[in-house]
Amino acid sequence: MQSLWNDQEAATFGTDLLGQRVYTSRLLGRNPALVLHGGGNTSVKVTEKDYFGDCVELCHVKGSGWDLATIERAGFSPVRMEALIKMSKLATMSDEDMVLQQRAAMTNPNAPAASIEAILHAILPFKFVDHSHANAISALTCAKDGEARAKELFGKRVLVLPYVMPGFVLAKQVFEVLQKIDLRKEGIEGIVLLKHGLFTFADDAKASYEKHIELVTIAEEYLAKKGTKPAQAEASEDLMALAKLRRAVSKARGYAQIARLNASPNAVGYANIANVADFGTRGPLTPDHSIRTKRAPAFIGEDIDASVQKFADDYAAYFNRHAKGQTMLDPAPRFAIWPGNGIVSFGDTLKDAKIVADIAESTAATVQLGESTGGWTPLDEKDIFEIEYWDLEQAKLRKGPARKVHLGKVALVTGCAAGIGFAIAESLAEQGAQVVGLDIDKEIPEIMKKIGATGIVVNLTEDKPVQDAIDFTVREFGGIDIVVSNAGIFPKNDNLDVMAQTDWDRTISINLTSHQKLMNKVIPFVKQGLDASIIFVGSRNFKAPGPGASAYSCSKAALTQLCRVAALELAPHKIRVNIVHPDAVFDTKLWTPEALEKSAARYGMTVDEYKTKNLMKVEIKSKDIGNMVSAMASPLFAKVTGAQIPVDGGNDRVI
Ligand SMILES: [Zn+2]
The missing domain is CATH 3.40.225.10 (Class II aldolase/adducin N-terminal domain)
Incomplete structure (x- = not known):
């Protein structure tokens, strides 16, 4: 050194x-x-x-x-x-x-x-x-x-x-x-x-x-x-198993957790050591670590759920051996040794999970060295218990602020470089979700960074990039709990007898088929999600179509039907599927001041009158949709599925 x-x-x-x-x-x-x-x-x-x-x-x-x-x-x-x-x-x-x-x-x-x-x-x-x-x-x-x-x-x-x-x-x-x-x-x-x-x-x-x-x-x-040099090995990736492990640990914890997989050669090498289940779970390097990592990690065998349950049972037994009137903390592991895969760390936020990951990495290297230098013999569990259940430490834990509604959840949002999609990503992130935003806009990584989210440039009509983005999300954060299928275009208005076939095809491809493709790939992971929820972004246009917008209206009508079928298919898995129907959201890229004036003039209205052209005479903003979607993904909507929620200030053609 x-x-x-x-x-x-x-x-x-x-x-x-x-x-x-x-x-x-x-x-x-x-x-x-x-x-x-x-x-x-x-x-x-x-x-x-x-x-x-x-x-x-x-x-x-x-x-x-x-x-x-x-x-x-x-x-x-x-x-x-x-x-x-x-x-x-x-x-x-x-x-x-x-x-x-x-x-x-x-x-x-x-x-x-x-x-x-x-x-x-x-x-x-x-x-x-x-x-x-x-x-x-x-x-x-x-x-x-x-x-x-x-x-x-x-x-x-x-x-x-x-x-x-x-x-x-x-x-x-x-x-x-x-x-x-x-x-x-x-x-x-x-x-x-x-x-x-x-x-x-x-x-x-x-x-x-x-x-x-x-x-x-x-x-x-x-x-x-x-001592011996650290063992090294290559990982065999199994993202579905990772999502299952995250789900099992989150259930034991009582809250959704971000999971970070360390699949480095050192982490996998450590997890693959024949007797690591024994020496790797004997105890921490220093008592201080146990506050963040608990006394020992979980060891994950063939049966993931059973392995997490065993950890929880062992933890309860450890608590009962030493408790003198304290209340037991949650029995979920903070990190896990997983042969073939590496070391997985858990936390409410990415930051928390990364802190545990750093400690786990140091722990793996040091425990290995100690074990090969005559046998790893850390502190007795009684001493660790005294630290873990120390009044001063318990006080620190109790001081934490109220929990944000989406903390520990992973949300995938499509079409979120601007407008409604951005507002949705922002609202979810504000409420604690780890957001991954997909958009064809090359700026999406920078745009998402502003709200602490991850942006990936994806053409949603292509298969492989979408699969890669889903895999990336699970690899980085452990799973997917919330999907907001929002991407869409509003093509130029032409009546049926003059519209270009390419306009129709492109609209259906983006506004409908890309959503179906996303569902096809993402649902297997959503089935492993925590309090999982899928939300489509439709349009008032579905129930109140206008002339010259056949492609758009039909795509949104079909998207609504897709949502209803998904709700039927996923209800047995306790996954909620709902659709929000916004109308007249003018604070988006689509609406330039000139376009607004032109449209208002067509109705013989001022721009202000046009913007509030609904029963309640209120202006609908992107953020209104963002907050509604965030609410729909929250426990407020825990028992709502197949619902169509209008956010339009009231429309006499729909009501
Ligand atoms: Zn110290």
């Missing part, structure tokens, strides 16, 4: 102690083999003048909710040293009191809550303290005889301490040790916490950071000699 220290870069963070602390914290955060997603913590002790001009000794310790990779000065909580030292001398302290007293001791009450390791940082008698959950330290200390290995490897340079619960108990453990050992006198450079991580310290930012790198490198070199 290389030190990433760079003098020039360091200078850009300021020469003061806190500036240097920000810089080396980021250096730790930059290396995923040291910390991942909010893991680890750092501190610096400074003497500052307070508001009144009095000197005060502070420990700036990483604030909760900040990530070392991106931390800023504002990410550190300034806690009075005096208070932290006093706390370290108490015989016991509840987590709740510790958090409260740490906050009370902050010179800036608006700073983030100080790390739960603040007391430990304070009592280490050096200006800079760096703490990581380095993979190599986990592989070394979770291997069999880890304590002896660590002691032998680091000798007198490092203090090796047995695992205890992080927070006050850990601070107390170190406090007791410091009563007997003078770290400076003994020349001790770091503390290895077995099955947890590494602390290093020094009075200089660079020295503390580089000691960290040096000690981790020693462990890495040892493991490179003792």
Whole structure:
């Protein structure tokens, strides 16, 4: 492992102690083999003048909710040293009191809550303290005889301490040790916490950071000699099985989940190791990970549903073995080892699933190394339970905002580069759906990016590109729950006796046949969807046709019939199929100001009168259709299928 220290870069963070602390914290955060997603913590002790001009000794310790990779000065909580030292001398302290007293001791009450390791940082008698959950330290200390290995490897340079619960108990453990050992006198450079991580310290930012790198490198070199290289294999893709796995896990979780398949050679190689079901489910690298990943992943055998059920049963049994009055969390795995396929991670959002995927990737590599270095022997499940069901962690989970209605759902929307289709994609994304938008417009990837969605350029009348887009969606997100079949054109108006055959054929091909083709390919996946729903976008024109629009009217009438048949076919699968009939939506590309004026003139109306030419005298906007479709895909419409919903302000020819 290389030190990433760079003098020039360091200078850009300021020469003061806190500036240097920000810089080396980021250096730790930059290396995923040291910390991942909010893991680890750092501190610096400074003497500052307070508001009144009095000197005060502070420990700036990483604030909760900040990530070392991106931390800023504002990410550190300034806690009075005096208070932290006093706390370290108490015989016991509840987590709740510790958090409260740490906050009370902050010179800036608006700073983030100080790390739960603040007391430990304070009592280490050096200006800079760096703490990581380095993979190599986990592989070394979770291997069999880890304590002896660590002691032998680091000798007198490092203090090796047995695992205890992080927070006050850990601070107390170190406090007791410091009563007997003078770290400076003994020349001790770091503390290895077995099955947890590494602390290093020094009075200089660079020295503390580089000691960290040096000690981790020693462990890495040892493991490179003792352990085996990561196994590698090629995946055999089975997207339908992936959709089934996502469905089973989502059901266990109680909510739709995004699933991310890691089918890299390393992930598949790991999943294919003969006894991975045994050692791969023994426990995590460091207790911190269990908050995001649970104690262990699921192992997926031939029968996917049975494998997920087994995980849920085992989880309930684990809970019952250790619970003392807590409420059980959901029994769904956060990631799964899947022979032949790789490693699959789950989360409410793509971001959540990716965080778990990163931890799972580190876990696979490290567990493999630990297993080949004498046997993977992670923390006891009792210790993991204490972390997973820790009051402080439970409080964090409870704090979350209300759940968006489509969170964890995957939606496929066609024809969404502009107008109604775009508004639909936007409304679904606003309500938490992971949207994939298909359009023939070359700009669709950029357009979808604006709403956090994925855009794919597809000619919906062609078979292979449509199949590829569906496969892509399942491969990236795990399945498809919502399909909005919207693509359509409005050809030029000609009466039957003069219309061009090509206009008719093209209209039917896009407005009708492309929808039928999409259904043909997407329904097998929708059958594995969660609370699945298909919505067609029709037109008022179906019930109130106009002269010169035969192709358009017929295509929308047939599309409505397609919707009704789909509703009949899919009802036994609990899949809802409905159609929305918009009318007179003028905020689309189709309607230029000139076209609007021309049409209004034809009726002898002003543009404003023309726009609100309906019973309620209201203007219908794209967003009205978008919000209606989002509602139709939501549980509000849980028991509605085969319905035709007009969004037109009321039309006397239809009513
Ligand atoms: Zn830690």
